[in-house]
Amino acid sequence: MNAVTRRERAALDAPTVEFTLNGRAVCGRADEPLLEVARREGVEIPHLCYKPGLEAVGNCRACVVEIAGERVLAPSCCRAPTAGMQVSTDSERALKSQRLVLELLQADMPETAYTRLNELDHWAAKLGLGKPRFESRVQPSQDLSHPAIAVNLDACIQCTRCLRACRDEQVNDVIGLAFRGEHAKIVFDMDDAMGGSTCVACGECVQACPTGALMPARSAALALPDKQVESICPYCGVGCQLTYHVKDDKIAFVEGRDGPANRGRLCVKGRYGFDYAHHPQRLTKPLIRRADAPPKRGDFVMDPDRVMDVFREATWQEALDFAGGGLKASRDRHGKKSLAGFGSAKGSNEEAYLFQKLVRTGFGSNNVDHCTRLCHASSVVALLEGIGSGAVSNPVMDVTQAEVVIVIGANPSVNHPVAATFIKNAVKNGTQLIVIDPRRSDLSRMAHRFLQFKPDTDVAMLNAMMNVIVTEGLVDEQFIASRTIGYDELRKNVEGYTPAAMAPICGVDAETLRYVARLYAKSKASMILWGMGISQHVHGTDNARCLIALALMTGQIGRPGTGLHPLRGQNNVQGASDAGLIPMMLPDYQHVARPEVRARFEQAWHLAPGTLDSEVGLTVVEVMHAIKKGSIRGMYVQGENPAMSDPDANHARESLAALDHLVVQDIFLTETAYLADVILPAGAFPEKTGTFTNTDRLVQLGRQAVNPPGDARQDLWIIQEIANRLGLAWDYGHVSEVFDEMRHTMPSIAGITWDRLEREHAVTYPCVKEGDPGDPVVFIDDFPREGGRARFVPADIIPAAERPDADYPLVLITGRQLEHWHTGSMTRRASVLDAIEPDPTALIHPLDLAAMGGRPGDVVTIESRRGAVTLYARAEEGTPRGAVFVPFCYYEAAINKLTNAALDPFAKIPEFKYCAVRMRPGGEAPDQGSYGGGQLLRAAAVGA
């Protein structure tokens, strides 16, 4: 664990001083805790409240030492050496206090052990303490109200490690130390039950607690694990490193590991969202659609518990022959372009690479895509066009070096929770945070300014800011002159966008627009982070163009702490795109239209010249339309769930149902799999090894922790088996062989070797030559475009495809919520996550809800021109008036049935963030099937 502490922040080049430790001459840095110097010198001092990475507070007093000339003892965790200081850690006086402190705390400990690793017991044993001579305090009662965390305050020693983890490190600000004296008590919010508090269950407090006062619920961490596996988190793009604690081939619990992107931190999904892998509904046998199954329909209702009504079990041989044979038959009968493949941003780089290679060489077209199309496609298009690279310029961690950070169209405390913690750390250290979003997120509480602009008015607002920068002469002339092209067009374009004219359009007053523009432009280092609020519009590419132009005109790019960072959504959406899992690019963004690129890959892949298709393939939504038109007949879908994630999902489902041959490879019977002709049971994340690239361009190694259940097989093996049935004759042994092939075709990662990944767990690219350290910050000297110059691309206002009107007066915004991932197939089967958020809700401003005659928690029906869902109304003040926000992870209220499939013309990304709906109280309560609704933990409670 390694919080950004004040001590670290100060980063003093402290001189080394000589002093004596227990009579011995030693050296230490003048800012180094005595305790650490002693540890280095082999002298152990008991300590409880001290934990590296957390601010040292010196409250437990177990580490007190005697310093010659001082009246009282000093806490060695909070004192640094000075020249000539005489420190004694083992004098009679120091030892007496160390022992007494431990005895005082031991006197108040419960009989029950809550943890295997009680630090108080450890030190008491080490110092040979007997039975405490003091009478115990009156013990507080247990709080078991939270699904993830047990609160055993009878084991609490008030060391405040949990408080610092919650407030200094994660900055969730839930834990307090209330009351005083012997009544001092760790509380959640206002001494509320933890389960009823604002706790987001990141579990950092549990990881910090030395005595088991905060523990994983249901004694999950009490049994001794068989092994620990160093791996990474399977969820978002932050890329947290973690340790799986495995017992009996199952994951018992998870702890954060000190990775470059997370420094030991995790969020609720990473820490408590692992047991989906052990869910009884895991697919364990290949399945083939029954001959007597009802015909496929887009408007199905399914029950994963009744798979066998529709499918029958098959052997791998039969299933693979059937799957591969069907694809081959379609290719041979209807032509190469009759097939398409969707890979997954949740799979490894190696899987993505082989999948696109399979489509390009086995199917014979570029019809390969994945959910990047649904998240950051527009950002990538704008970035490639403007600065020549689709990846971030700086890692998230750079916010700690920025003076000003703009977070726009993103809700990182929900979608990138660990990244959000570093933003909050930066704010605490003085960085000025500007949050710009129609929805008021948690992060806005810490913002220097919060701009709650009207949905869909991004370009108007951003152009107005650029107008200020131009008009007030805040541009970086030199940067523009030496490193960019196209500034004049941009300057002319923003002339008309004055703050005064744009203020009524975007709903932010002109003075605030001016203030923020000046702040951003003038700061020594400004960084912009954005999310899907920018990208998921028909003008998503334009939105991103504006952000890029802001950075370029002010020279706020190409240095530490200043740049552009589109927060990538999925754990490997960066890597999957890098690996060529997109229809226009071969691996490493080498365009399919360029003959020299194709020639290079034909050579690398041992193909006859002219084999590779030169035509750009179809994107996700285009594929759905092509199916309807009859031009796509067969599909191979690996780990994606378009039936839930695509816009206008009813239409998408009809398309999928219309396919002649659908092969789905997944770990659960998803809505997409339900429409398959054959289902291939795959391995879950912890059941395989591979590399994953996070939002920071960090290539990290995920290691297998447990075995796939039943006959489920790892994806890499399945992809290869399908490829061979398409006549490709692949023979990859270990996953590292795939990686090795990748790095020889992808210059950006050419220098990264598997051995190094095994050793270092993570390497940042660009890493061109072996031994390169990797560049976290890029564009320092030039941009990877012609002439090395970035390009300004002006943008004008384009309204959303579907605006509210009298019939459909509300704006629907879709997105995610903290506990659930994407379409919910994993997280709603993770017992803790499902228990915390069991039901589908629509977030609506309390006054809008009241005006509609509804009360919080009521069943409401939302309709668009394309579909309707019923779910529960959640009153939430952060939602703007006239809008409703719905997460898309709930199968019983699949909100994508309502969204609009209108596309951004450049990136083909659908407008998930804006369509017109109406809402009314009432409707049939959502019908939950065999998972979700918190049923796993309820069943466990009944069973126990």
Next chain:
Amino acid sequence: MNAKTIPIVALDPGRQRKREAPKGRVVDPAALAEVQQLLGAASRAPDLLIEHLHKLQDRFGHLSARHLAALAREMRLAQAEVYEVATFYHHFDVVKEGEAAPAALTVRICDGLSCEMAGAGDLLARLPAILGREVRVIAAPCIGRCEQAPAVAVGQHPLAGATCESVQAAVAAGRKTDVPAGFADLDAYKLEGGYALLKKCIAGELDVDDVIKALEDSGLRGLGGAGFPAGRKWRIVRGEEAPRLMAVNIDEGEPGTFKDRVYLERDPHRFLEGMLIAAWAVGISRIYVYLRDEYHGCRAILEGELARLREAPPYPGMPEIVLRRGAGAYICGEESAMIESIEGKRGMPRLRPPYVAQVGLFGRPTLEHNFETLYWVREILEKGGAWFTSHGRHGRKGLRSFSVSGRVKSPGVKLAPAGITMRELLDEYCGGMQGGHAFYAYLPGGASGGILPAAMGDIALDFDTLQPYGCFIGSAAVIVLSDQDTAAGAARNMMRFFQHESCGQCTPCRNGTAKASALIDKPKWDLELLADLSQVMRDASICGLGQAAPNPVDCVIKYFPQELA
């Protein structure tokens, strides 16, 4: 905003609750409107949290969870941040959903040692029944009126020498506030030459170095109890980087101490002038005055007189003077705890180094002074350092303001020469013992300064003279016990006080005061265990509270073995 009310459902982590609203306590729009109205245009900066909590407590008689949640929203703080502060201070009554609010009127009966000796226990036993349910009767740690023992506060109205009848009468008459009278206001103070010295300083007629030199010559030391030489402190802070702040400690909470109140109630501007001279000499850009909440009358005086001073400042560009109100916490008399409290936080002492002179209030170099130290500045500068040192007995120099209470005939603030002995003080200044009482023991320095037997009544009372006996003079709060009292009883009273007032931060003090209290409540004391406990508290506590808390117990063991036999 349209004043529509949205129903708020009781907190329940159940499934329906999750459907209704996001995690945690929802802010009630009605409560938010009330808080916004109450705060008006006042700053929402986090250091004003305690001030704003006072506004709510004064207005509603308690702090409801709904108001706290609304205040948190309004100040952009987390609910935990508000709650932990609200529950730290004794004068805030937090009432959560479903809990009963306290009665509208609270009667606080001081159970400090002097008041206990004067019959507080009897009042505490009888008053609840007499006053009925409409009035809450609670014991309060020393309220700084020991010379008036037993002292009682009816709401904010103080009663001297309280009886059941006088309390009942005050309650019936609806007297709830403390209206000060008889003090020298700005006009009166100016009339007798006030602020002339300050003006001379500003006009450059006096040199900063000379002023500091005069102060050093006088030997004036910090009169809050620590005794740090005042002149040297000015020199140190003056050498630190600007902006520099000043914090004035009027959190006079040491049981037995009331001198600051008495002086403040008489001559507030003498202190203010001294404060402004210090600010001038040290180069202070803003001054914070921290006043203990029990001194409601003093607050009224300071609020009024500071307003007048701002209206007619003695010189243009006078630094801003901010008055801050404590909230019932002895620990906030500790200099770094007071700084935390001024910053709007729990009063938890900071670890040193760094010292507040270098890193103090809001992270700035801070000149921190006790009220009385500043009170003497004018007279010392006018009369010269030698005038101050011309006083003194038994080889000691200077003047001391002794707060004397207990079994003496004439209690009160006694300005006496430093180095005077207990017997001399008793005979010459206090009219001897009360009738029927014989001098048995005395506490030379409030609750933390230890207990000495009458036989040791000839020790010079001053800084540094009592250390050899395991005692110290501190704020010169002298409590006199008679043959009708016991030292062990006094020690129990004191340890109960420390247990009640420990901030809870460090183990030796938090657990130590509680365990020590339990140990000495037993008829037979475990001397070995008490000795161990005493040592860890002295050696390993963060601040003076825990370090000095064992003093009374150790003194009983050392000087009053007969009581334990």
